[in-house]
Amino acid sequence: MTSIRLAPMSGERFPMAAERLAWAAKKWEKYRGRDIIPLWIADMDFPSAPAIRGALAAHVAHGNYGYTLAPRTLVGELAAYYAQHYAWSIEPDWIVWLPGLVVGLNLAVKTCCQPGESVLSFSPVYPPFLGAAPLQGCRTCVVPLALDETAAQQGILLYRVDFDRLAAALQPDTRLLLLCHPHNPVGSLFSADELAGLADFCRANDLLVCSDEVHCDLILDGTTAHVPFARVLAASAADEIARSITLHGPGKVFNLAGLGIAWAIIPDPALRRRFRSARQRLVPEACCFGYTALQAALRDGDPWRQELLATLRDRRDQVSAALDAMHLAHTHPAATYLTWIDCRRLAARVGSVAAWFEEHGVGLSDGDEFGAPGFLRLNFATDHALLAEALRRMAAAVAALDEDG
Ligand SMILES: Cc1ncc(COP(=O)(O)O)c(C=O)c1O
Incomplete structure (x- = not known):
């Protein structure tokens, strides 16, 4: 070998x-x-x-790495990035900084469900989606994505949402849908119809949604615009956005997973309060270098x-x-x-x-x-x-x- x-x-x-x-x-x-x-x-x-490595080198040279807040201008820069890249207007106080997205998935379950209640997740999926509910004393109802077996025979794997399976998986105690958007591991983008259908389903069944969008800056053609799921919810009625928790961070696209920087966007004040209180004393702040790296990424990345x-x-x-x-x-x-x-x-x-x-x-x-x-x-x-x-x-x-x- x-x-x-x-x-x-x-x-x-x-x-x-x-x-x-x-x-x-x-x-x-x-x-x-x-x-x-x-x-x-x-x-x-x-x-x-290089822009990120340069900013980190300057921060390292400063030599003091004590308790650190997000730089004052950062939320504004993040909001401007959302407006430019995803046509989504977010308010600065919707942002809750996190040291990672997986912790955000778990906090979303803890925030949205009482012990024993259930959560919907598509499969196949990044394993923490399947594990978050059991870790928080809840249950996962797995909804297999539909694989096009004819295309598979011809060598290409195509998956889509099967709304019948979704409806069949729903339980009277289901409170939350965990969405991986774009989807890991199948690397697909949900179609506009699928997204609208999911938004309708959440509204009809009064579900909260936690949409993990960490891969949204890795749409490979470089031109297709990512559509945040919260924007899809808001398209039907502005207050529908209240059922959304969006998770995002620069870890995947800028290779910063080791820096512990991510955030949740939670428009509804009551849901945000519950999310913040669920994290208390359990979840550390984001890393000081993470903020520096994120700022450089937004400005020059x-x-x-x-x-x-x-x-x-x-x-x-x-x-x-x-x-x-x-x-x-x-x-x-x-x-x-x-x-x-x-x-x-x-x-x-x-x-x-x-x-x-x-x-x-x-x-x-x-x-x-x-x-x-x-x-x-x-x-x-x-x-x-x-x-x-x-x-x-x-x-x-x-x-x-x-x-x-
Ligand atoms: C969909 C998704 N969410 C979250 C993560 C991990 O995020 P973090 O390292 O910030 O917890 C990954 C890593 O592969 C992922 O694919």
């Missing part, structure tokens, strides 16, 4: 950060000392934007983001071509840097397909954790040559299995 090269590539528009293991990157630590290329957890192998999207489009296409050649059906994601792969035919032969690919030198996320056994998620936000090597290993393993009959 070829061993993994950790040096940064020269000549790449987005070179890999050198030796992520030196800084204990979770993605790389999992396979330390083993010849397994990590394509699992959702962060990127690229350094963040967009040209870098556009270049990132171009790189990610190339990587996505590289993955799609390789998976086509392996005859594995997969998504061609509109958003995120994650490809979702149907490995059910392999799983029928090898059992855990994630463990089997690890044995063949590639570390992927196991679909089982997303509520979809037999599927895998591949993170393509890495170096071109490293990705090519991982895909070569996968292809060799699949070919050998196929030859075996």
Whole structure:
């Protein structure tokens, strides 16, 4: 087996950060000392934007990292960003700073439900969506997204909301819908009809909605505008926005997951008060460097983001071509840097397909954790040559299995 090269590539528009293991990157630590290329957890192998690194360097040089509030101008800059990028006018006092989005998902359940009540979540989905309700003493009602099996036969995975399944999953004690928008792991954008249908469903059943929009700045074509779900709610009647909690942060798009910076947007004052009180003494403030990084991202990050999207489009296409050649059906994601792969035919032969690919030198996320056994998620936000090597290993393993009959 070829061993993994950790040096940064020269000549790449987005070179890999050198030796992520030196800084204990979770993605790389999992396979330390083993010849397994990590394509699992959702962060990127690229350094963040130069503007962000420069602002952080200045903050580090200042030398005092005591208790820190969001800079006074930050909420205004964030509101201006929302107006410009998502045509959504938010009020500064709707924002509740958080050290991460997953904590926000859990707080949303704690805020919106009494113990024992239930929460709706689509599947497959990023695992904390399935776990948030049980962790807060509530129940998850899982609504499988509908997979177009005909398209899957032809190699492409397409998912859509099945409103009959949604209605069937609803219980008398359901209070909350957890929405992943754009959707991880399938990388799709909900259509305008689906979003309007979901807004109608929430209104008809008096549900609150927590919409995690962390991937909304990673719509890969660089031109499609993200539509916040709260805006969809407000389109039917202005006060419908009161049922929304929107979670967002720069962690995915600017590769800042380690900096602990995110926020909830909660327009309704009573819901916001309950959310704030649910976090008391349990949830720390956002990190001082997170605010600095966010401010730099809002001011100067967009040209870098556009270049990132171009790189990610190339990587996505590289993955799609390789998976086509392996005859594995997969998504061609509109958003995120994650490809979702149907490995059910392999799983029928090898059992855990994630463990089997690890044995063949590639570390992927196991679909089982997303509520979809037999599927895998591949993170393509890495170096071109490293990705090519991982895909070569996968292809060799699949070919050998196929030859075996
Ligand atoms: C949809 C979604 N929400 C939240 C997160 C994690 O957010 P945080 O690290 O801020 O808790 C991820 C990470 O992959 C994600 O995909």
